[in-house]
Amino acid sequence: AQSVTQLGSHVSVSEGALVLLRCNYSSSVPPYLFWYVQYPNQGLQLLLKYTSAATLVKGINGFEAEFKKSETSFHLTKPSAHMSDAAEYFCAVSEVWSSNTGKLIFGQGTTLQVKP
């Protein structure tokens, strides 16, 4: 079964600093991987997705993630944090290949705090 592990339930950075949110997955088939962001009292918004094309994926709001098969990782980065980046971030894997439903398996989430 596929699973996702997000290392660190809470990450705090200073405004302007590098953001690094870690995600590792387990999958017996080529995965599709996603990062979603959730602002307070809102639904999830797709930041970026990996679907077996380029391993470096660029998303919205200056975020990007790199798929590393050898490390089974899909870490999310942003060179310079902004106050508006404070939110909860979820890494997810899709079971498109194994079950053909597209349902998402989520990590436990990482809350990003940005300090002025």
Place this chain on the structure above:
Amino acid sequence: GAGVSQSPSNKVTEKGKDVELRCDPISGHTALYWYRQSLGQGLEFLIYFQGNSAPDKSGLPSDRFSAERTGGSVSTLTIQRTQQEDSAVYLCASSPHPSSYEQYFGPGTRLTVT
């Protein structure tokens, strides 16, 4: 265009009562998903619809939970005889097709069982 909408946004109910949660997907999206977000369990898949059929109900936690979709559009998630552990945010998402990779989420319904 309009996104996924859910109603009500908040629902407080007494233990033992039945509740219905509604999801209006993006027009034309054939795939619809329900997820539950709770403090203890994180984000969990509940059920998947393709059109009006539900080929994957594997995430429904008990037989008190059921869902239907009509006209390939609106979906209702029903919880019978609610328990306190049902308290959570219930999220609906839709997608043009299950293999289109992108799911668009609604704002959720926050259910509190007292």
